[in-house]
Amino acid sequence: MTICFAYFCNMLDPKMYLSNFVFISVLLMIADGFTLRGPSGPLVAPLGSSVVLPCSVDELLSVESLEVEWRRTDPETLVHLYQDGESRAESQQQDYQDRAHFFTDQIQHGNFSLRLDNLRAEDKGEYTCRVYSQQESGETVVQIKDVERLLVSSSDRSISASVGEDVTLNCSVDSHIPPGDLEVSWKKTVEDIQVLLYQDNEAHSSNERYIDRVELFPAEIPKGNFSLRLKSVRTEDKGVYMCQVFAGDLSANATVTVEQMGFSVSHIMVLILCIAASGSALLLCCLIYCRSQNEGVFLKLCFTS
Structure with a gap:
């Protein structure tokens, strides 16, 4: 209102009229600016x-x-800058060099979008796009809400x-998804046998060969540890096992190889004892036989004399 009043009051003075006109024009340009369009909502993308x-x-x-x-x-970090008609890659923060790119040929058409390659878990967060054109400016905010990741390692x-021993097959899961919402399947790959299935926060085995011989570590599951304990190993357990995770x-999956099946130390000790016992028994039999033979000869000599 004050601006308008000053404008009309000074219409009779050409110099004042011109200066007020320029002032009002610049003020309106700055006030209006332009509106940048961003995404309709937060972004979610795979790692x-x-x-x-x-x-x-x-x-x-x-x-x-x-x-x-x-x-x-x-x-507050500079991801990328377009200035003086070209991309200023040298101004980027190091973490974004060779990963953040403009669509340079689209900038003249009003597209200032940014492509971020090789998305990392730490890229999650808010990004601001600011555009300056002469006396005008505008900005919009883009949020990367989540970086989907599902990494399985062993x-x-x-x-x-060794036969009769218990072994642990390692499987570690790194994901943005809570472990309780994951489905984990342990399989023996060559025979395509499902060893154990973790689903709806429960683990069970339906294969007769592995019932009561396989289990997870419940206390470790919240940490993403889905390692499998295989008890009382048998010779037929030799092979490749796959830990496959679904979300x-x-x-994603990882494999573990069980090999070099043999007898455990306890089995070897029992075998040695058995052999030793068998040897002792054989020696005793020989001594008894020899003694009986000697006694027979002695008695024969006594009767002949």
Whole structure:
């Protein structure tokens, strides 16, 4: 209202009229700016994938003096910068070099979106797109709500087991999904036998060969540890086992090899004792036989004399 009053009051003065007109024009340009369009909601993308952070404007802006700035807001980090008609990769924070890219040929059409490659778990957070064009500016916020990840790992080394012993087959799961919402299947791959299935927070085995011989470690499951304990190992247990994990459309697996089946120390000791006992028994039989033979000869000599 004050601006309008000053404007009409000074209409009779050409110099004052011109200065007020310029002032009002600049003020309106700064106040209005332009509206940037972002995504309709938070983004969710798989670990290691590429994700596009949308940022665009409907009206065409002058490329001259155009500046586009993408920043991570938590913490404040420069992700990428477009300035003086080109991408300024040298200005990027090191973590985003060679990973964050503009669609350079689309900038002149009002597309200031950013492509982020090789998505990492730590990329989760808020990003701000700020655009400056002459006296105008605008910004929009994009949130990467979650980075979907499902990583399954096991020991790189084969497991040496002996008949009758208990062994542990390692399987570790790293995921943004709570362990209780995962489905884990242990299989013996060559024979395609399901050894154990973890589903709906319960673990069970339906194969006769493994009933009462396999189990998980319940206290370790909340930590993502789905290792399998195989009890009283048999010779037919030798082979490759797969720990396969499912979470919606995601799945991942790791394998463990059980090899070098043989007798355990206790079995060997029993065998030695058996052999020793057999040897002792044989020796005793020989002594008894020899003694009986000697006694027979002695008695024969006595009767002949």
